Amino acid sequence: MARSIDYRLAREKMVKRQLIPRGIKDPEVLEAMGKVPRDLFVEEALGGETYNDHPLPIGHNQTISQPYIVALMTEALELTGDEKVLEIGTGSGYQTAILAELSYKVYTVERIRALMVGARSILARLNYNNILFKAFDGTLGWKEYEPYDAIIITAGSPKLPQPLLDQLAEGGRLIIPIGDMSSQELIKMTNRRGRYIEKNLGGCRFVNLIGVHGWKE
Numbered sequence: 001m002a003r004s005i006d007y008r009l010a011r012e013k014m015v016k017r018q019l020i021p022r023g024i025k026d027p028e029v030l031e032a033m034g035k036v037p038r039d040l041f042v043e044e045a046l047g048g049e050t051y052n053d054h055p056l057p058i059g060h061n062q063t064i065s066q067p068y069i070v071a072l073m074t075e076a077l078e079l080t081g082d083e084k085v086l087e088i089g090t091g092s093g094y095q096t097a098i099l100a101e102l103s104y105k106v107y108t109v110e111r112i113r114a115l116m117v118g119a120r121s122i123l124a125r126l127n128y129n130n131i132l133f134k135a136f137d138g139t140l141g142w143k144e145y146e147p148y149d150a151i152i153i154t155a156g157s158p159k160l161p162q163p164l165l166d167q168l169a170e171g172g173r174l175i176i177p178i179g180d181m182s183s184q185e186l187i188k189m190t191n192r193r194g195r196y197i198e199k200n201l202g203g204c205r206f207v208n209l210i211g212v213h214g215w216k217e
């Protein structure tokens with residue numbers, strides 16, 4: 001008989017041991033991280049590792065980010081519930097679910113159609129109805145619905161794609177990992193009446209952002 005894993009308990013431990021001690025404070029972010037079933041976004045065979053303190057493979061050479069990084073980036077977006085959020089790099093759809101919990105509407109873009117389709121089906125099963133999906137090069141943004149109050153890029157880029165900055169609303173926040181292919185710095189840009197305030201949130205390691213304004217294929 002298969003041993004069933006208590007995922008709810010695993011989630012609680014993750015919040016208490018990985019997120020709170022490292023300084024994640026926003027109660028809404030902690031609540032969302034404690035609620036969204038990350039186990040549904042990873043392959044069943046990896047189930048026991050779902051809530052561990054590291055990224056996991058999701059196929060197509062891509063990864064689902066470490067829980068702490070998801071929480072850190074989400075907290076930095078300063079969501080209050082009524083934002084339009086643009087996400088580049090849907091991947092498994094896990095980060096998308098966290099964003100959907102904390103904002104009004106999420107526009108998520110993924111360049112690998114199969115990943116987008118998989119994420120869309122899990123997120124529909126979880127009854128999220130405030131997410132729009134697009135299989136496209138996200139370095140171009142999603143012009144149709146601009147401007148966005150928050151933009152999150154979950155793949156590493158050599159530079160900040162200009163179209164994404166252009167689609168950020170006044171007062172809006174954008175988070176992107178910028179660096180070389182093996183390591184990056186998490187950069188936050190805040191749009192203050194067309195002037196951009198830059199903040200470095202620390203080192204990280206993401207798969208490549210591939211596109212017109214990212215890495216070449």
Ligand code: SAH
Binds near residue numbers: 088095155210
């Ligand atoms: N947030 C995701 C992490 C996925 S990894 C999760 O929680 O699972 C990064 C994703 O970015 C990959 O799925 C990759 O295919 C995607 N990606 C890379 N370049 C992209 C681009 N230009 N536009 C859209 N998605 C891109």
